[in-house]
Amino acid sequence: MSLLRSVVRGCGSYLPERVLTNADLARMVDTSDEWIVQRTGIRERHIAADGETTSMLGLAAARAALADAGLEPGDIDLVICATSTPDYTFPATATQIQSGLGIAHGVAFDLQAVCSGFVFGVGTADKFLTSGSHKRALVIGAETFSRILDWNDRTTCVLFGDGAGALVLEAQEGEGNANDRGVLTSHLRSDGRHRSKLFVDGGPGSTRTVGHLRMEGREVFRHAVGMITDVITDAFEATGTTAADLDWFVPHQANKRIIDASADKLGIAPEKVVTTVDRHGNTSAASIPLALAVARADGRIKQGDLVMIEAMGGGFTWGSALIRW
Missing domain, CATH: 3.40.47.10 (Thiolase/Chalcone synthase)
Structure with a gap:
């Protein structure tokens, strides 16, 4: 039995230029590289620059995913941005990415499920695409968690970083079994x-x-x-x-x-x-x-x-x- 599947066409990412190491953090709070690595496995993280917003990170990742897919922004009719650190209370960060890509059709919205957001975004996009209502989706996870950290709290500030990643999903016919793409x-x-x-x-x-x-x-x-x-x-x-x-x-x-x-x-x-x-x-x-x-x-x-x-x-x-x- 044939049915529509949400097939991965492209994948992209973006990380801010600034790298914050465990040694850097040890100069800021009472911690050490050994303590952080032993408990978390983390050695470094990227931190967004002043003025570098979540939508900017997401836009860069989206462009990279489109390039990997060999597609143009106009080929996308659904943009979902999973984020807990939006640029604004409203409008949605997804609409800022949509605008940055020059897309003026389709639908764009944010999805908030914290760290599960990208998985929720993939599941949501899949429902749109397999229903036949939309053809191609950009699913983006973008965060500037450094903006909501208490940099005096060593139990949390050592854990998080900033960045963005994206997938392009496209509705394609499948056979209805686990061998489908x-x-x-x-x-x-x-x-x-x-x-x-x-x-x-x-x-x-x-x-x-x-x-x-x-x-x-x-x-x-x-x-x-x-x-x-x-x-x-x-x-x-x-x-x-x-x-x-x-x-x-x-x-x-x-x-x-x-x-x-x-x-x-x-x-x-x-x-x-x-x-x-x-x-x-x-x-x-x-x-x-x-x-x-x-x-x-x-x-x-x-x-x-x-x-x-x-x-x-x-x-x-x-x-x-x-x-x-």
């Missing part, structure tokens, strides 16, 4: 009871301020592995695949210990895990597309490969998507 399945979850474990203590509707990120690290770690493996198991069951069938596991890049524990619990071989957290830190919604772009550029991810992406974010939100590249 494109998004094979996505599984998304939310549970608002966990707000206090990972949140920003501000907003226009509450404090009238931007606020700072607050996190109960041990609690997040405690929930992460179980939630992540749950939606990955659902993806395997929905497609009749197993961990052994995966070519690449591209998780949200939050913490090396969470990545390793999740892969181990699922029986995913270490050599199949794409890890960039050491170079990028946690870039929230941008982390998965940044990691995809790295693995695509260095030749690891190739057409036909089976790729699992997954993430967990504040809220809590969590999700997975299984993609045949």
